Structures are given as structure tokens and as C-alpha cells.
Amino acid sequence: MGLLSSSVSINRYYVEGKIQESVLEVVTKGLKKYSFKETEEAPSDKISGWTSFNNHFKPDFESSSFVLGDYFVFSLRIDKKSVSSKIIKKYLYFETLKRLEESGRSYLSANEKKFIKEHVVSVLLLRVPATPNIYDVVWDYEKSMICFFSNNKSVNEEFETLFQRSFNKHLIKIFPYSEADILSDLSDQERDTLSHLSLTKFME
């Protein structure tokens, strides 16, 4: 789901602390270092990285192409491979049969079964193409705010981790407490009251 879609979902983040060096340089470096590396050979079920907002399949972070007015606009690409459990079951059956024949035994140990399953899954993952998923990022550097265009929990966790790794900055998700604490201009006294609040019962 992206910035240009007709219906979007947004989670917002506050970027803790400012980048001390040249912002553009640091952001460009982070985006390049952790840009999406195209490969079909990856044995893992998921690979992720930054990509260009206007070209999801060819990241280009040269010449400030990700700067749009006051914003840094880029995308998180997560390619996921998935193999149906029925396919895994089928190949697991044949692989188990083969191992039993080879060993001449009538049973396999729990460890052997686990190893065979891991082997079957990794072989199948190599044969399955990954599905690309794109999630746009709009970073208002002046306000230290980010709009991330997904509400999916695991996608947001992936985004938070990659952001921290790329720019060495911690993200604070905007939810009721952080909205009050960071964005609502509360005084110290109001903040103290906030920390002691408990649920209001609108009906007794």
C-alpha cells in the first residue's frame, strides 16, 4: 500500500534526536548501504531493503532523487517467499521415504525429522520466486516525523529495525501515550498527571 494509492493506512513515528553531520549525506549513505539487493538465490523466506519511491525494482539514491520538497521519500521493499504447507508435506514424505530406504531403518529420530524438514523447506524456497511488497516512507526531517504507509505489525517492526540500522536513530511510534508526551506540548506538571492517569468510567 503506497502513498499514491486511492486508500492508504498510516502509522506515524517520531525520530529521536537529530543527525549531527550533513543530513543528506547520512541519509544517502544509509539508504545506499541498506538498499534492496535483488537476488533470486536467497535461501531465506524474506529479504528486505530500501528502494526508490518512483522505481521499486531499481533503487537509485544518487543525486538526492529521494528528496521531495521538505521530505525524504523512499520505500521499504520486503520480498517474501512462501511455500504451501501441502507442498512441504508432499516433499517431506518422499524425502523421509528416501532416507529410510537408504538407512534400512523403519523409523527416524526427532532430530533427523527436523533436519529433513529444514532441508526440504530450504530447497523449496530456492525454487520459489519471492513476492515483492512495497511500503512507502515519508520523512519530514524538520519535524522529525515519519509517515509509514502500513499498519501491519511485522512490517512495522521490520521498518523500525532497518531504520535504526541505516541511520542510527531510534524511532518512537506514535500511540496515545507518545502522542501526549511528545506532540501535545504538555508542561512538566501535566506530564506528571499523565503518568498517573487511570481509566475513566463513562458509565457507573
Add this chain to the structure above:
Amino acid sequence: MLDASISYYRYAFLGCEFLTWVWYSVSSSGINKVLKKGDSLEIGNKIVLERKLHDSFEKITIKGKDADLEEGILSLKKGAVVKEINLLYKSGEKEWVFTVTGENLSLSNIKTPDIGFIETKNDVAGFATEKIFLFNVICSLIDDLFKIFIKQRVSDKWPPVVSDIRKWINT
């Protein structure tokens, strides 16, 4: 600031109270005092409420254009809280429709005013800039409303507000 993993769950009720306050403010027209002149905010086509029953939760969803919100008020009477609300914001000729979730203040199903179509590659940057501006309108609206709510919530203005909300629920 408290650890996020603790404060997220510990204060999630604030988001639900905020949505209840928004619903009350829209229904009592109090919202007009805080919006720009000529702007309006209406309840959209969905409200989700939740009520705790001993060890489980009862979820009430009211959905549909021109849906009767009486069922929702009845749920509030029984002690339910607003978990999710769909809102329609109008400013001049422009209209935004979006859903706010109380627990995390995330925004979903955001539909911004129509800004036409991308015809050439050169249109993308301008289109994106316009979209960002339109999303910011909604984010600022939520920030402004939440700020008014939380300022009341942490002050002695809150008990009279709760009393007014109770009257609204019971009328």
C-alpha cells in the same frame, strides 16, 4: 519517557477515551468550536466498540452509510469503549474519509480529496507532494484534537466533561 512497550498497553485506554470524546464532541457540535470556520467533522460509516465481560470481550461493530448509531450509544451505556471510528472531515470543497484506531492512533482507509490522475512520469513528484500535503491535513487534525483532549484530560476540566458525556449517553 516511559518504556514504549509498557506505556503502549498501560495507556491504550487514552486512545479509546479520545475516540469517545470525539464522538461526543461531534454529536454535541462542540467540535465546531475547535475546527477552522466552515470546516466540519462527522461520524463516518463505521464505529467499533468493545465491552469487557468477565473473562472475555464483546465486540460491537456498527457499519454502513447512514447507520443508526443508537446501538453504539446503548453499548456505551453498558460500559463499552470506542475502539475504532470512521470520520468524515470536510474543509471547503474537499473531503477526507479515514478510520482512527484508539489503541495505537493508527490511521487506515484514508481517502483524500480527488487530485486527478498521473498521466506522465513527470507528474509523479507533483502528485506525491500534493498527496503528502493532504495526508498531513488529517495528521494535523488528529494532533490538534488529541492535544485539546489530553489538555482537558490532565486538568480539572475533565470531570465536568465526563459528566457531560454521561448526560449525552443517557439522553
